[in-house]
Amino acid sequence: MPGVRYFAQYRAGLGELVIDCLRHDLSGVKVVGSDDSSVLFDSRSEQSKVGSLGYLKNAFAVLATVPRSTPQRAAERVADQVLSTPMLRGQRRVTSFRTMVSVDGKLVGLPRPAKAKLESAIGRATGARLSTRGGGAEYWLVGRRDLQSMLFCQRLTSGVKNGAAGSLGADLASLLVTASDPRPDDVFLDPFAGSGAIVLARMSLPYDRVIFSDLAGQPVPTEIRRGRRVSVLAEDALELPSVRTGSVTSVVTDPPWGEYDELGTDFATFAAQMMTGMDRVLDPRRGRLVLLLSRRAAYVTERLWQPANLKLRQSHQLLVNGHPATAQIGGRPGSGS
Ligand SMILES: C[S@@+](CC[C@H](N)C(=O)[O-])C[C@H]1O[C@@H](n2cnc3c(N)ncnc32)[C@H](O)[C@@H]1O
Known part of the structure; x- marks a missing residue:
């Protein structure tokens, strides 16, 4: 053609x-x-x-x-x-x-x-x-x-839907999910799920299981609560006690952009713990990771992929609502994405 x-x-x-x-x-x-x-x-x-x-x-x-x-x-x-x-x-x-x-x-x-x-x-x-x-x-x-x-x-289109206030927007959520090279047998996790924009974008494509988790305990959209093979957790992303080691094939997430002072820690410490957690939950062969970060935070996390046994394959510079941001895309060295 x-x-x-x-x-x-x-x-x-x-x-x-x-x-x-x-x-x-x-x-x-x-x-x-x-x-x-x-x-x-x-x-x-x-x-x-x-x-x-x-x-x-x-x-x-x-x-x-x-x-x-x-x-x-x-x-x-x-x-x-x-x-x-x-x-x-x-x-x-x-x-x-x-x-x-x-x-x-x-x-x-x-x-x-x-x-x-x-x-x-x-x-x-x-x-x-x-x-x-x-x-x-x-x-x-x-x-x-x-x-x-x-x-x-x-x-050819009738335009993208707007996301809930404070959420990423359906367009960016869908882009980040696409960047994760989604597969029908994925066990997917968003550990900082917030309003659920990324989880909803992932649920629009075939999956095996989806895990939504956010510590804040805000209302979770009905489509997610009632979703088939979807678990809703309210766990600390640095610990994720209910998520088995090596059980997740794909994480796409948007960690907090600036509340580290409130968390009583600096970003470098928070990011190191987060990446250690990703190393634990991600499948040792197939695990893939996509992070959306402020540009400043991305300079910190780019050095943390390798110690977490992950390869950072691509970094895209973006503007999100006028703020410089970076999407980091990669996974286990043999995962092919
Ligand atoms: C930038 S927002 C994510 C927004 C989300 N992508 C959306 O579209 O709504 C970060 C989220 O991380 C959550 N959070 C912050 N620290 C956390 C932690 N230690 N464990 C789990 N969730 C946490 C916050 O409650 C917030 O919802």
Whole structure:
């Protein structure tokens, strides 16, 4: 199957991890260009697969490109191409549609004649009717500062869900889980589970067992409490007395970002105990670990992987709600991730 060109938008600051996860989830990914919150890439994967990736704010299949100009001029050019080329021929199942224009991440309006010309061309090419309320296909004209061309695209996603206040966000949780190379026979643990965003992201994929643990004892989401083969614990992550030695194949977690003073210890001591605990619970052959840390904390933990018999394979620099952060990804030396 020849590749399709895709355009995807994500939360600013997550680019390194997003591109890594696209390579993990899709086949034959070739990045054409990227900026802090979007990527243009080719892939052999189906559009439905790209549209189902939970960490993208928006994903689009690129149908055509036109030289960068005013949105009005670009819309007129696209309308001409829609009528003179077969680009919308495969879209016969579309029954209704609407159009959107986005320039540098902001929705903008089109002058009425240009909008009417574009919509009439799409209507003729697809046989679909215009429905401004949405619910049908969405055709977007997208301009970005870093792109020489404007893209005419079909939208594949309806956007990521927001996480609970103070939680990571479903997109970042899903990225971290993907980075752990999830497998159906995983026994998964998040020892600092908080609101459960990472656990929920892991539960959306096949697993053998999932363990949620957090010392704070805040309410645990119903989907987790009622989940099949899910244990809910409220144990100290530095001890985890109910978790058997070597029984966990995958840990993805977001340890506390700055409450060490309240814990009555410094971060270096806390981190060393945490990594000793990870060494104990992780499967000695297959164990994998993904940590999300503040950038400062990451400088401390990067030296603690090897003493814990773990290999740090990748570090991605991120911005999480404006704060510099690092995702550290690795596992047992033979675990392959
Ligand atoms: C940065 S938050 C995790 C947020 C979580 N990823 C989410 O999306 O809600 C860190 C969590 O670690 C918990 N915590 C702090 N020290 C702990 C310890 N020693 N053992 C277990 N949990 C601890 C806190 O209660 C807090 O919920």
